[in-house]
Each structure stands twice: as structure tokens, then as C-alpha cells.
Amino acid sequence: MTLPREKLLEWYHQMVLIRHFEERSLDIYHAPKPEDRHIGGVYLHVYNGQEATGVGALAALKPQDHVITAYRDHGIAIARGVDPKRIMAEMFGKKTGVSGGKGGSMHIASAEHRMWGGYAIVGGHLPLATGIAMKARYMDLDEVTLSFIGDGATNNGYFHEALNMSAVWKLPVIWLIENNLYGMGTAVEDASGQVALHKRAIAYGMEDGGRIDGMDVTVVYDAITQAREYAIKHGPILIESMTYRYEGHGVSDKVAKERKDEMAKFQDRDPIKLLAQQMHDAFGAGIDDEIKRIDAQALREVDESVQFALESPDPTYADLFSNIYA
């Protein structure tokens, strides 16, 4: 392993932080007593299982780069450095949330981190990514835009229009498909004629970045590091990261947990366990204690985020009408 120990430990920290954060949010959503269910609504899409893709990809970006994704967004925001307290507060619908409690779980954004959001209309954020990348070419800036794409989202017209336009104008975009094998309950092979989704790049005359192991954070980091260089110099690139969602689509999905063999296969290569093992092999058993310490620290951060959200005020009637217009 050629990557420095500090870097790997940092990624490990981000991945366990995301895992604990998501597990806690599910616990709160499903709390036995109604008064403990501080996360309301019908939508909560968690990132468990996909941490390596988000953390590895964002580690390869620079601070001036841009990030945009769909509604499965908490993990990506955490990996971009957004304060988990303000994400949890958003999910609680509190005024202190990143979006003042107006966006909810599916609309996590932080302009100061150039994390332009979470978007809940499938594919709707893809042309936004094209537009964000246009600015870099317009002003001749060293900035790339990283756009996550669900496997399911590759099948609506947004994918076609946004990717083609980015290719015509040679925009610095990294299009990163997170292939977690399903869009809601529909498997990739039931929805896509070409199941090797990265090959669609060829149709657009765009660089085909191939398929990568989305469970290994170091693999994702390497791939996106190279992609960044490519995108700045030449234009868009499409990469397909193979991953899995442990909790199914959202809180209402009861089917996903029944796919036991498939789940076991991916959990065998769980991104967090895998990195712990890689670090153990590279740096010796001495690192195991550090890993445990980081794990406990991440749990504390999640506790703090819940505490912060609990103590935060609700938005008011005045907030209902604020920021409709600039």
C-alpha cells in the first residue's frame, strides 16, 4: 500500500462516520415510541454499503471542485466535509439544518463546500452538473464537477441530454455512476439494454472510464484522481462504480433484505472492513487500536449531531415565506 497512513485513517474515519450516522438515522426513523421519531416524512435513503464510492471519489477532488448528487446524499455531504450536526438537524426539520429545515433528507446542500445538493427528481441534477461545469470552461478555471448518477437514472432523458451536451462542449465533468444493482426494486438488467453502463460513454464520443470496484476506497480514489486530470485537460469521462445498498431503496423497501446471498457477497467485501484489513496488512497490528479509537470517536460525533438537532429550534411561520425569491 503506497498511500500514507494518515490519509487512509481519515478515509476510514469518514466511512465509519457515515455508517454510524445512517444507522442512527434509521433507528430514529423507526423508533418504537412515536415521540422518539424525530425524523419524519416518507423519505430516507441511506448510503450504507456505498461509503467507499463517496469517500474515495471526494478524496480525489480539490476544494475548488464541485459536487452534485441525487437524494441518497447524506454520506456524500459528510464526505465533502459538511458538518454532520447540520445534516442531522436538516433531517429533523430544524432551523439549524443546512437548508433551514426546508429541504429535508433528500435536499442536503452546502454552497460553501460547493456541494450543490441532493436532488429528488431522478436525473434532474445531471444538466445542472453540465451547467456548473460550463462555468469552469467559461472562466477558464481549474475546477471539475463530479456528478454522481444512480444506475436507474441512466435511463431517463436527462442522462442522454446532459452527457451529450457535456461531450459537445468538452466540459470538465466526471460522471460517476453508482451501480448498486437496483433502482428502487428494478434490477439493472430489467431496465437497461446495455448492462455495462460505462459503455454508454462510447455513444457520446466521451472517454469511457470503465468499471471499478466501488467497495474499495483506494481503487475509487485512484480512478477519480486520474479522471480529474483527464477531465480538466480533455473533457467529460464516464465511470461505473460497482457497489451495493445494504438497506434497500428507502425506509419502505422490505424486499431488499430478502436478497440474502447477494447481500452476503457484498458484505463480505464491506468497504469499512476491507480498509481495516488493508491497513492491518500494510501497517501491522499496531493500527488496530487506532481503528477502534476512530470508531468510538465517530459514534460520539453522531451522538453530538443528534443532541444538536434535538436542541435546535423549529422553523417559524416567517420561515415559511422566506427565500422564495432572492
Add this chain to the structure above:
Amino acid sequence: MADKNISMRDAVRNALLEEMRRDERVYIMGQEVGKWNGTHKVTRGFLDEFGPRRVKDAPISEMAIAGAAIGSAMVGLRPVAEIMTINFAFLALDQLINHAAKIHYMFDGQMKVPMVMRCATGWGNQATASHSQTPEPIFAHFPGLYVGCPSNARDAKGMLKAAIRDDNPVLFTEVIALYPKPGPVPDDEEFLVPIGKSDLKRDGDHVTLVAYGRGVDWALEAAKMLERDGVRAAVVDLRWLRPLDMSIVFESFKKTNRCVVVEESLPHFSFGSEIAAQIQDKMFDYMDAPVKRVSALDVPLPFAAEIELMALPNAQKVVDAVKEIL
């Protein structure tokens, strides 16, 4: 500065030219806007003056044109996106409604969307059902998106310039039949018609005619015809469907106690419905007659000229409606 007598087409063109010269962040994107000089020849010569960086010929991708405009606006550019005619903007509805109108609010003011979408609008010359619509009211339904439609060359220049300088998303529609129509336009780079201000085109004390876009012409023509019979009609041009400025209408109605709404578009859930509802709600004590609506008939527009014209409003229909309530 002095007025110049120019067509509405040239008034729109001058507004764009002046704003692009004034502000480096303003750029134009749309189908045929560059090499072809624009479908309606509004952008003729722009490619020569500003080059392909700022005058972007886009693929036939309405969703991506809208989305890329929004994305680039979120990060600081000031796009003017052109959709050839408003009939094709239906393909971009999701971007306009679920994205442009909501991003500022949903993320609680973290980003602004200073974009203008220009569309040619209106029926005419047997363009047939799919190409002959004036559906501004549909777009005006949604808080977060401004909608404006000028009735004359002077307003076209001032309204479009105000739209480009505003920090909110604006749908700006231009009636095709009015493009060649000349009128006095201030030859002044700082001439602006503020967003959300209506205009009293003509005063009168017997009836208030309320219109926007081409409806204003029919209302003014009807007012002249009524004058011969001793009926003094006031004509109010609302200019903007959102924000909707009813102040002049209410002022006038207090004198006339009667109102006829004139619109080029369809009657069902329409501009006229909204005006009538507001008058009965706010002006009930002043009402002497029901509010009448003159609009297109409730049919898709046919090809045959004979019956096409039957389906559309005209000044005589306005006169007839006024006579019903006098």
C-alpha cells in the same frame, strides 16, 4: 435620451446586446442562436460580436438547455437560454418547475438562480395545435419563477433588461406576431421596466379591460371601437403574470365597477380565472356585473384558416363582451 422607432424584434435584440456588452457573465444558449442567427433572428450577428464562448449553439435538448442554464446560474453566470417556441418548453417543465423555481427556497437561500428563459409564444398563420399556444399561465402557477410577456417594443426592451439583471429565474415570452411591430423605444442602456409593475395603457370610467401580451392590442382596438358608441374603456397591461400587480386594476375597477379580461390563451384554469377570482374577492363591494373573459375557445387549434380564426379572440369579441355587462 430620445426614443427610436424600432420593431419589437430589434428591441429584444438591443436589450440582449446591451446587457451582454455591460456584463461579461451574461451569455446566450439555445438552438440555432449562433451560426443560424436565431430562429426569429433576434440574435443575428451575435456570434460575430461575442464568439462561441458567449453565444452557444445547443443541441436539440430542451431539458439540458434549461438545466445547464440553471446550473451555470447557481455558480455565478447569468444565462439567457432560448427555447425556440414555448411549445417546446414543455419538455423543460421539470427543470423550470422542480428546479429553477425551487432551488433558492429548498436550500434556504444558499444559491440563487439568475437565469432568463426566453421563448417565442402565441398562435398564428395556421401553425397548428402543437405549435400554437400561449400557455404562460401554466408557468405562473409556481412560486419562485417570474413570468413576463411584453405587449410592445418599449416594454420588451425594458422588461428583458430588468429580467437579466434580476437574481431570480424568469420565463420571458415574446409574442411572435408582435416581433415585426414597431414602437418608440428609449435608446438608453439604463432603461428598465421593473419586474412586477403593471401599466395603465388608457384610462376610462365605464369598464376595465385587463390583458397581457397580444391581448393588449385587442383590448386597445376594442376600446377605440367602444369609444364610437360613447363607452370609455380603461386598458390595463399586466405585463407580468408573476409577480402579479393588481393595484392599477383595482384602482380602475373602483371607478368602472366592470371588468373584461382579454387573453390569447385557453379559458380553463386560466389568466382570466385568476383575475376574476381576485376581483370578486377583493372588489366585491364595487362589483356591478360579472367579470367576463374573452379568450381562445376551449379547443386545440386546427389548421384550416377558416376555423382557426373562429377559435381565437379578437377586438369584436371584446366589444361584444363589454356590451353584455354594460
